[in-house]
Amino acid sequence: MNYKKTAVDILEYVGGENNVNHLGHCATRLRFTLNDEDKVNKEALKKIPGVLEVVMAAQCQIIIGSNVNEVYDEMMKLGSFGKQAQNNPASGKKKIGAVVLDFIVGVFQPLVPAMAGAGVLKATLILLSMLNLIDEKGQTFLILTSISSAVFYFFPILVAITAATKLKANHLVAAAAMSILLLPDMTKILAEGASLFSIPITNVNYASQVFPSILGVIFYAYMERFFTKIAPKPIRVFFVPMMALLLTVPMTLLFLGPLGFQLGTVFTSAILFIFNKVGWIAVGLLAAGLPFIVATGMHKAAMPYIISSFTGLGKEMLFSPALLVHNLSQSGASFAVALRTKDKELKSVSVSSGISALFGITEPALYGITLQRKRVLVSVVFSCLIGGIFTGVFALTSFAMVNPSVASITQFIDPNNSKNFIFALAGVAISFITSFVITFISWKESKEQAETSVYGKAENTEETINKGLYTGNAVGIKNPVKGKVIPLSEVNDAVFSTKVMGDGIAVIPSKGELYAPADGKIKMVFNTNHALGMETANGAELLFHIGIDTVQLGGKHFESLVKVGDEVKAGDLLVKFDLDKIVEEGFDPVTIAVVTNQEQYSVKVEDVKHADHNGSLMLVTSLGN
Numbered sequence: 001m002n003y004k005k006t007a008v009d010i011l012e013y014v015g016g017e018n019n020v021n022h023l024g025h026c027a028t029r030l031r032f033t034l035n036d037e038d039k040v041n042k043e044a045l046k047k048i049p050g051v052l053e054v055v056m057a058a059q060c061q062i063i064i065g066s067n068v069n070e071v072y073d074e075m076m077k078l079g080s081f082g083k084q085a086q087n088n089p090a091s092g093k094k095k096i097g098a099v100v101l102d103f104i105v106g107v108f109q110p111l112v113p114a115m116a117g118a119g120v121l122k123a124t125l126i127l128l129s130m131l132n133l134i135d136e137k138g139q140t141f142l143i144l145t146s147i148s149s150a151v152f153y154f155f156p157i158l159v160a161i162t163a164a165t166k167l168k169a170n171h172l173v174a175a176a177a178m179s180i181l182l183l184p185d186m187t188k189i190l191a192e193g194a195s196l197f198s199i200p201i202t203n204v205n206y207a208s209q210v211f212p213s214i215l216g217v218i219f220y221a222y223m224e225r226f227f228t229k230i231a232p233k234p235i236r237v238f239f240v241p242m243m244a245l246l247l248t249v250p251m252t253l254l255f256l257g258p259l260g261f262q263l264g265t266v267f268t269s270a271i272l273f274i275f276n277k278v279g280w281i282a283v284g285l286l287a288a289g290l291p292f293i294v295a296t297g298m299h300k301a302a303m304p305y306i307i308s309s310f311t312g313l314g315k316e317m318l319f320s321p322a323l324l325v326h327n328l329s330q331s332g333a334s335f336a337v338a339l340r341t342k343d344k345e346l347k348s349v350s351v352s353s354g355i356s357a358l359f360g361i362t363e364p365a366l367y368g369i370t371l372q373r374k375r376v377l378v379s380v381v382f383s384c385l386i387g388g389i390f391t392g393v394f395a396l397t398s399f400a401m402v403n404p405s406v407a408s409i410t411q412f413i414d415p416n417n418s419k420n421f422i423f424a425l426a427g428v429a430i431s432f433i434t435s436f437v438i439t440f441i442s443w444k445e446s447k448e449q450a451e452t453s454v455y456g457k458a459e460n461t462e463e464t465i466n467k468g469l470y471t472g473n474a475v476g477i478k479n480p481v482k483g484k485v486i487p488l489s490e491v492n493d494a495v496f497s498t499k500v501m502g503d504g505i506a507v508i509p510s511k512g513e514l515y516a517p518a519d520g521k522i523k524m525v526f527n528t529n530h531a532l533g534m535e536t537a538n539g540a541e542l543l544f545h546i547g548i549d550t551v552q553l554g555g556k557h558f559e560s561l562v563k564v565g566d567e568v569k570a571g572d573l574l575v576k577f578d579l580d581k582i583v584e585e586g587f588d589p590v591t592i593a594v595v596t597n598q599e600q601y602s603v604k605v606e607d608v609k610h611a612d613h614n615g616s617l618m619l620v621t622s623l624g625n
Helices: 003-013 042-046 068-076 096-130 139-153 155-166 171-179 184-192 211-230 233-296 298-313 319-340 344-358 363-368 374-393 406-412 419-442 445-455 461-467 579-584
Strands: 020-025 029-034 053-057 059-063 194-196 199-201 474-478 483-486 504-509 513-515 520-525 531-536 541-546 558-560 573-577 591-595 601-605 616-622
Touching (some): 003 042, 003 068, 020 096, 029 068, 029 096, 042 053, 096 298, 096 406, 155 171, 155 211, 171 211, 171 233, 184 194, 194 233, 199 233, 211 233, 233 298, 298 319, 319 363, 319 374, 319 406, 319 419, 406 419, 504 616, 531 573, 541 573
Antiparallel strands (some): 020 029, 029 059, 053 059, 194 199, 474 616, 483 504, 513 573, 520 531, 531 541, 558 573, 601 616
16 A cells, blocks of 8 residues: 555545645544535545545544554645644534534544553553552552553643644643643642632642643633734744733633533533433443444544543443443454355455454444444444443443453453453443344345345346346446456455455456446546446446556556447447556556445355456346336
8 A cells, every 4th residue: 555645645635735724543544624625525535545434524534444544644744734724714614513523533532542551551450450460559550550640640731732733722832831730839829728819719629630721722722823913023932922821821720720620520420410310221322323423433522521531530331331332242243244254355354343343443344344234234233232231231330541342341340349340241242242143143145135136136147147238137247357356355455355445356467458347338537547437237336446556657558448428338448558567667457346336236246266358257236126
C-alpha cells in the first residue's frame, strides 16, 4: 500500500487542504472536520486503495484499518490543516448537534491512547494484587499505580491541550491557564477559604475533572482571538497571552470551574439515576444498538460520561459492560461465519475479524462481516441484547478506563466483590456463545442462495455461466482478461482482498487486453484508463481495476477503446494495456472484477483456476424482481 498516494487522494476528495478544519484519527479511522461537507466525493473516496468505508456522521470518517497511523502521518505532511479555516468560515452550515459531537470527539479522541494504556496498567496491577504476586502496600506497587493515576489526575491539563488544539488556540498557554487548578499552593489557598476581588472562590477539588477545563479553555480561546485582533503586532507575543491569562484564570476560578464541576456531578448523577431505575434494560438496549452506533462513530460521544463516571466514582456500570458484550458478540459471529463458509477468502477475513474483535477492535468484523449479512447482523444484535441484560441485571462494574476485551478483562476485578469478575466472564461466555450458535444455525451460504430464488430463479444456470448469457435475473460473467485466476484474498490490496468493494474475481494477466465479460453499458471510465465500470443487463455494477496502484502511471501504458454510455457485448475489447511495461515500472498487474452493488445481488464465484476471455467465472443474480 502506497500511504503517500492514499493520503494525497483522500485530501483531494475531501475537498482539499482549505476544506479541512481539523484532522484527527482513532484506532481504525481518519476523522475530518470539514468547512463544507458538500465538497466531499464519497464515491471517489471509497475507491481509493486502502479506504475500507466512508461514514458521514458529524465528521467525515474514513475507515482505513490497521494502516491508519501511517496514512495519518502522510496526511499531516500535506498541509497545516485548519489555519485557513479561521479566515474562511464554512460555507455549509452544520446542525448544533453535529457541531457539539464533533467538538467532543476532537477533545477526547486524542486522549484515548493515554487512557487505554493507563487503564490496562491499572487492571493488570489489580490482578497481580489479587493473586498476591505484588504487595499493594509496597513501594513498587505504589509507584506503578501512580503511573496510571497520574494520567487521570492531570486530566484538566490534558483536556486543556486537546480542547485548545480543537479550537485553534495556543494549546500550551491554555494548558498553563488550567494548570492553576492543580497548583498545590492554589489548592491550599482554596481549602483555607479564599476570595478574589472580594468575591468568594468555591473550594473545588479539580483533580481528574474535565468540564471545568473545557469551559475555561473555551473562554480562553475567545480572549486570545479578541486580543490578537486588537493588539499591535510588535507586542502580540507577550501581550496576547498575558491578557488572556489575566482574564481566563480569575473567570475560571470564580465561575467556570465551579460550574463545570457541578455540570459533571449532575451528569454523572443523572446517568446513575437512570441506571438505578432501569439499569439492566439500559445496558441491554445500549449493547443491542452498538453495532449501528460504532459503525457511525457515534460511540465517541459517550466519552464525557465515561470519564466523568470513572473520575467521579472510580467505576462505570453502563457503557463498559455494553461494549464488552458487543465486542464478544462480533467475535462469536465472525468465527461462526468462518466455520460455516466454504469461501476461502471469506473464511480468512472472518477469522482475522473475529480475533480483532476479541481484542476490542470491531470495525473489521462490522464492515467486513456483520453489516454485509442481515442474518449475521440480527444474530449479533440479539446476542448483544441478551448479554447486555445479563450484565445489567448483575450490575457488572468496570474499574479501569479501557476498551473492554479479553485482553483487558481484569478491568472488572473488584477487590471487594469477587463475583463481579465472575459476572464479567459469564457475560463474555454468554455473548460469544449466543452469537456464535445463532449465526452458525441461521446463516448458511446455501440457504442465502436459496433465498435468492424467492425473487425468481435463473433458468439454465450452467449454460448461463458457461456462455456468459443473461437469463431472467441472472448474468454469467466471463473472464475479463486472459491469465491465471486467483482468489480475491490473494490480492495485495485490502480494499479488494477483504471484499469491501464487493465480491468477484482476480486474474494475473498474460495478455494486456480487457474484454467485456457480459453484455452491458459503460458507466465509468477513469481518467487514467486503468479502471472502468459497466452495468450488466440485470443492473449489476461491475468495476474493473487493472493493476495495484497503477493510477500513479497517470494513464501511461493504458488505452481505452470505449467511453461512458457505450453499449457493449460480451467479448468486446474495452481496454488495451502494455503488460510488460507496467511490470517493468514495478507495479502489480493483477486485474480485478467485482460487483460493487453487492447488497442487491448474489454472487457465485466458480472454482476456475485458469481461463481465457471466452470462459466464464461467476453468476450474478439479482435479489429483486
